Amino acid sequence: MKKKIAVLGLGNPLMADEGIGCRVIERLLSQADTYPDIDFIDSGTGGMSILHLITDRYKVILIDCAYMGTKPGTIKRFTPDDVQSIKKLAHQSMHEVDILKVLDLAKQLGQYPDEVIIFGIEPEAIEQRQNLSKTISQKLDHYISVISAELDVPAEK
Amino acid sequence: MSKNMNIDVKHVTRIEGHANIVVNARDGKIEKVQWQVPEAPRFFEAMVRGRSYEDIQLIVSRICGICSISHSLVATKAVENALGLEVTEQTDLIRLLMHYSEQLQSHILHIGYLAAPDFFGVPSVVPLVPKATDAVKTIIKAHRVANDWSDLIGGRTTHPVTLKPGGMTAIPSEKQLRELQATLKNTLADLETIAKVVLSVAGNVPQFERPTEYVSLKQTNPPTYTFYHGDITSTDCNGKTVLVKDWHKVANEYVVEQSTAKWTKWHRDSYAVGALARFNNNAELLSDGAKKTAKAFGLNKGCCNPYMNTIVQLAESVHVVQSSIAIIDKLLTKGVKQEKVTVKVKAGKGAAAIEAPRGILFYEYEFDKKGNCVAADICIPTNQNHANIQKDFEKLVPEILDQNEATIRLKLEMLVRAYDPCVSCSTHMLDVKFIR
Numbered sequence A: 001m002k003k004k005i006a007v008l009g010l011g012n013p014l015m016a017d018e019g020i021g022c023r024v025i026e027r028l029l030s031q032a033d034t035y036p037d038i039d040f041i042d043s044g045t046g047g048m049s050i051l052h053l054i055t056d057r058y059k060v061i062l063i064d065c066a067y068m069g070t071k072p073g074t075i076k077r078f079t080p081d082d083v084q085s086i087k088k089l090a091h092q093s094m095h096e097v098d099i100l101k102v103l104d105l106a107k108q109l110g111q112y113p114d115e116v117i118i119f120g121i122e123p124e125a126i127e128q129r130q131n132l133s134k135t136i137s138q139k140l141d142h143y144i145s146v147i148s149a150e151l152d153v154p155a156e157k
Numbered sequence B: 001m002s003k004n005m006n007i008d009v010k011h012v013t014r015i016e017g018h019a020n021i022v023v024n025a026r027d028g029k030i031e032k033v034q035w036q037v038p039e040a041p042r043f044f045e046a047m048v049r050g051r052s053y054e055d056i057q058l059i060v061s062r063i064c065g066i067c068s069i070s071h072s073l074v075a076t077k078a079v080e081n082a083l084g085l086e087v088t089e090q091t092d093l094i095r096l097l098m099h100y101s102e103q104l105q106s107h108i109l110h111i112g113y114l115a116a117p118d119f120f121g122v123p124s125v126v127p128l129v130p131k132a133t134d135a136v137k138t139i140i141k142a143h144r145v146a147n148d149w150s151d152l153i154g155g156r157t158t159h160p161v162t163l164k165p166g167g168m169t170a171i172p173s174e175k176q177l178r179e180l181q182a183t184l185k186n187t188l189a190d191l192e193t194i195a196k197v198v199l200s201v202a203g204n205v206p207q208f209e210r211p212t213e214y215v216s217l218k219q220t221n222p223p224t225y226t227f228y229h230g231d232i233t234s235t236d237c238n239g240k241t242v243l244v245k246d247w248h249k250v251a252n253e254y255v256v257e258q259s260t261a262k263w264t265k266w267h268r269d270s271y272a273v274g275a276l277a278r279f280n281n282n283a284e285l286l287s288d289g290a291k292k293t294a295k296a297f298g299l300n301k302g303c304c305n306p307y308m309n310t311i312v313q314l315a316e317s318v319h320v321v322q323s324s325i326a327i328i329d330k331l332l333t334k335g336v337k338q339e340k341v342t343v344k345v346k347a348g349k350g351a352a353a354i355e356a357p358r359g360i361l362f363y364e365y366e367f368d369k370k371g372n373c374v375a376a377d378i379c380i381p382t383n384q385n386h387a388n389i390q391k392d393f394e395k396l397v398p399e400i401l402d403q404n405e406a407t408i409r410l411k412l413e414m415l416v417r418a419y420d421p422c423v424s425c426s427t428h429m430l431d432v433k434f435i436r
Helices: A016-029 A047-054 A099-108 A134-138 A140-151 B044-048 B056-060 B068-083 B089-120 B125-131 B133-154 B174-200 B244-249 B275-285 B288-296 B306-334 B381-400 B405-419
Strands: A005-010 A038-044 A059-067 A075-078 A083-085 A115-121 B005-009 B020-026 B029-036 B215-220 B231-234 B252-254 B263-265 B348-356 B359-367 B373-379 B430-434
Touching (some): A005 A140, A016 A038, A038 A047, A047 A099, A047 B089, A047 B133, A059 A140, A075 A140, A115 A140, A134 A140, B005 B405, B020 B381, B068 B133, B068 B348, B089 B174, B089 B306, B089 B405, B174 B288, B215 B275, B215 B359, B231 B244, B244 B348, B244 B359, B275 B306, B381 B405
Parallel strands (some): A005 A059
Antiparallel strands (some): A075 A115, A083 B430, B005 B020, B348 B359, B359 B373
16 A cells, blocks of 8 residues: 655666665665655656656655756755756656656646655766765765655645 | 758657767768767676675666666576576566566557657657547556566566575565456456557558568577577577577677667677567467467568567567466465575676567676676667667668658657667756746
8 A cells, every 4th residue: 555655766876976866765764664654765767657656645755866057965845846847858768757747747647646846956976886976975964854854744635 | 852851860759868860861862871879888887896796686777767677687697697596486487477577567668658659640648648548548557557566576666676696585475466466367458458559550650671680589498488588599590599608699799980889790780689579589479369469460470670669569568468477377376485595605607688678688797706796798688779770770761761851750760769779778867947
């Protein structure tokens, strides 16, 4: 049975800061007992599979590495309506999936959660290695505390 | 005859990764036809060196978000071959179930989200929703079944965590297997619906043929439409096979200027792998339902129309579901139990092959006596198809040069999407600007 709230970490931990979403989930999973009503999911680069992970939920929180035009290491909380995708690919490819398009599809299908929150984290390094950059790894505790604050907000339903 | 033309499609949409199509023609004469792959190549080989045999499958599962199960399974098999580990029949069957779940996941994704928009003449699946709502909902339902199925066996929808050299870290219960079987029986009806929808627009599948060598696995004992066991064969082999350990004799890699990805050839200048290759080598071994699906589309062994790869994926979807229903029967008859795995580490070298959804995938590893990886070699299906895509382009473009530029461009893009190449497969980030 799916829990009503899901926190999804997106990205690839083999590509340095690109994997920040997965690293955050790793940390949150270690304190999952504190949140019995929340599913924490490392959704990796599952692309369109995210559609199935967000349906039948009241609230979904997405954590992803994001180019936002901010300083590396910045974490920003926003909703899908706050942003416009400027990804180079105009349409969906199955890997280079634009999560905002997946959300659009969920909306069209009537499978959109009541609330979707995105935490974007500006990367410093996207390259082929498993470690996060120093800038990002030093802020990991900060990210967890910002995201935890969101987890403590009761869902609307 | 067409005039001047300058097609330069950067980053073909709706394929997994980045690649370019370039066609230049002057006064009706073709100057340049190229399939370019500018993406960075195979850094994952270096990434596993020095790592323990126990960690390999978890690392490589991140190579691709669509084929993560295939990468994990073939890596596990290669590790087992290197260390001389045997697995039980139960492990083998459960892994096969896991593998089939990915075939369904990936094929449905390709048929529904990549190819269907072309058949319906829309740019992506999003505008397809109002145009064919029920069809899209059925596709999404089947995709969801496949995802849940992967989750059950692999412990996660993508990037599985239940594999370990010699066995499994977790297995589904008999109750879960019974529930999965019931779901799969219902999915057969949904696949039939999807086939009918695709059949209704099958007139939009371009007619194009080019005699091609098709390479895939072949399993003779027992004869099986194989995705997992067996040796290597091709349509140029007259039924003969090559052992997997000799895969370098098959995938002869070479470097070309237009691509940073290596190309491969065997008996000819190029060969193709994937669903159509499996079909052309093993079609008579498909399940009854899959044969019926193929027949409805007039698909016969020996088909050399690469656009039909998508249709074979449809038939294979039926095949993997029917085969899995039978596998679950087998597992339930014997009863499932968690098995203990003991591994004796030793130095060794081993290769393995698997049919990923996009075609045959080769892995080879060497370990030192402590079980740490000292050498790795990977050859992915997409790299094996690049040369063949180029050869298809070279035959196709002169045949359609009198058509308008938009049609030529679409047909070339559709051709690339039919192969379903997975070109970069590594990053997935958001790129946004704030609008409020």
